[in-house]
Amino acid sequence: MTGEDVIDEQVITATFNSQLAVGALMIGICVLLHGFGLFGLQRALFAETMKERIENLRPFSIRGAAATTLIVFALLFLHFVEIWLFAFLYDFLQALPNFQEALYFSTISFATIGYSDASIADEWRMVAALEGILGVILLGWSTAFFVRVLGKLEGGGSRSDA
Structure with missing residues (x-):
């Protein structure tokens, strides 16, 4: 009996439809989490209290680099x-x-x-x-968000829609 045989005996079995249901549930949870996360990040960045700071932020300054780095870490955290x-x-x-193998x-x-x-x-x-499909979409969504935020930081975007 190999280690793989032991794993196969313990696996919770699933039909194809139950796999699709579990996958759809996870997609729903992650899309909502991601959407609310980006919404919250945008609200935090462009709230009235932060607006003046961001409008006066130079992208290639130490503060601009720090702000960009924080945004990257927030996206990675999500x-x-x-x-x-x-x-x-x-x-x-x-x-x-x-769990280690599952995380990898x-x-x-x-x-x-x-x-x-x-x-x-x-x-x-x-x-x-x-x-995998979800990852492509959410990574793309984060990239689009990041590009939009950088455009606003550099003064290239319309501030009225933030």
């Missing part, structure tokens, strides 16, 4: 939360040997790197595929 949610799911379903697998799936050195139980492959 993605890390989403990745960890999938990792907790994989660990709960026992689709991977342990979730990270490479979300980022659509997809190394072949980690594989999920066959019963939950569709959820992993949906995580």
Whole structure:
């Protein structure tokens, strides 16, 4: 009996429809989380109390670089939360040997790197595929948000729509 055989005996089995349902639920949770996260970040950045500071911020100053760095960390934090949610799911379903493996697998799936050195139980492959699709969309959404914020910081965007 190999270690892989032991894992297969413990995996919570799923039909294709239940995989789609779990994947759709995770997509819904992550899209809402991401949307509210970006909305909150935008509100924090462009609130009336911050507006004057941001309007006077020079993008290539120390303060401008610090603001940009904080925005990057906030976006990364949002993605890390989403990745960890999938990792907790994989660990709960026992689709991977342990949480460390689940977190690694979730990270490479979300980022659509997809190394072949980690594989999920066959019963939950569709959820992993949906995580990859979601990752592409959410990373693109964050990129668009980041470009828009940088445009505002550089004075290139309309401040009335913030």
